[in-house]
Amino acid sequence: MAHSFTGKTAFVSGAASGIGRAIAEELGSRGMQVVVADIDLAGAEEVAAGIAGASAVKLDVREEASWVEALDLAEFRHGPLAVMICNAGVAGPTLPIAETSFEAWQWIRSINLDGAFLGLKHGARRILAAGSPGHIVATASMSVFFTPARMGTYTACKAGVVGICDAMRDELADRSIGVSVLMPGPVRTALLEVNAERAPSGVDIGPQGDGQTGALREGLDPAVVGRQVADALGTDRFWLFTHPELEHRIDTRFAAMKQAFHPD
């Protein structure tokens, strides 16, 4: 079955590894022209080399100028943007928030939240300018329903990403642009391993490499997530859940809120 965006340009941030890489590979296998964007250009080039018709671009999601330059290059090489996947992110400080410095907060917030704002906004603007149907996707996290220990800053940023997507699906509803938000549970990525390398020097981001790393190592194959995202493009699916077995997180949250409405 031909994909609805076959031959069209898809831009994937954070695509040198993990979920972003899997999405890029899957979109490539469905015949899209994939732009593999990452702050690690060498890594992006390696991924792009493995995908027919793909190219790599360097992107620092924190910088608006970097987004503009990367999108200009993407459209110059491959034609008008049709699909934007805002996936780049870091695990951030693995500390209680009361022990997290403002500098550490700013680091993760600038990547995971400001970066998503910039990418979704500029992506949507390009797709609107192209005048053809499109789709934008942002990677959030299942953690927004329960806030795992020592992941408070990460969860706060991802909750903000859900809010941005929720707004954009309403704003773009009449303009042939689909919006989806990806809510992964544990996926087999190097999210926690690369965290320390990416942190600015001198900023305490807490102990790295404990139980959470193990949970990711035993997590879902990112290729499954890539297929799920590719399948969602062109549909009206907003919430993309990767882990049906985590439904109880939603039930628990819902029950707590209902209880607050009806005390006793």
Next chain:
Amino acid sequence: MGVHPFKDRTAFVTGGASGIGRAIAREFGSRGLQVVVADIDLAGAEAVAAEIPGASAVALDVRAEDNWAAALDLAEARHGPLAVLVSNAGVAGPTMPLVDTGLKAWEWTRSINLDGAFIGLTQGARRIIAAGRPGHIVATASMSVFEMQPRMGTYVACKAGVVALADALRHELGDHPIGVSVLLPGPVQTRLIEANAGRAPAGLGIGAKEAGQADRLRDGLDPAEVGRQVADALGTDRFWLFTHPELEHRIDTRTAELKRALHRG
């Protein structure tokens, strides 16, 4: 009504010069807490503090970490160790679609509504832990996190982040006698929309004032009721503070949508 568990202890309320913050400050004062009315509008904070026995005012720009440290130092020097922190200061932010929202308008709102909450919750928690006595922390979020309001995407994204920060803090402080609550107001009679343009830096495009939203707030709940609700929650284990029972359907609708997505096909 018995003696308030935090009677005579120090409570710091941001955004205390108006709206929900002022109502919380007044209610705390009437329950015998020593209230610090913090606001970027010092004259406004002083006017509120003047009406509350034992209260004092302090200038606070919630975006600046050193400003928080100075304001909390002053509060504790005047009134004693911090027991209650209410992180309430916020702006409506740009009332426009996100695709039209400039980075500077995003940053303005995010630095006040989310960074400001981060600094306040973390510094407040550290002070209350250091005091070694029971305490309580409250953050003002919004009922809009469960149902998007048109042209309020920036605001809602920040408030969704505030909910998560409060959620993290309540888990982390589980071993301390410190309660955490998140306030989820529906429409409350405040000047959130009217005051918005006056607060924005000159030249920042924040969109047209939404007459509909201002009207909804004008017809909204009396802030005094929200103040009483927050004062009642201190010292309890109530995390979710919903002000509008009639908006329960938003949670039902959101959850039903999530469940449908989980069970698709």
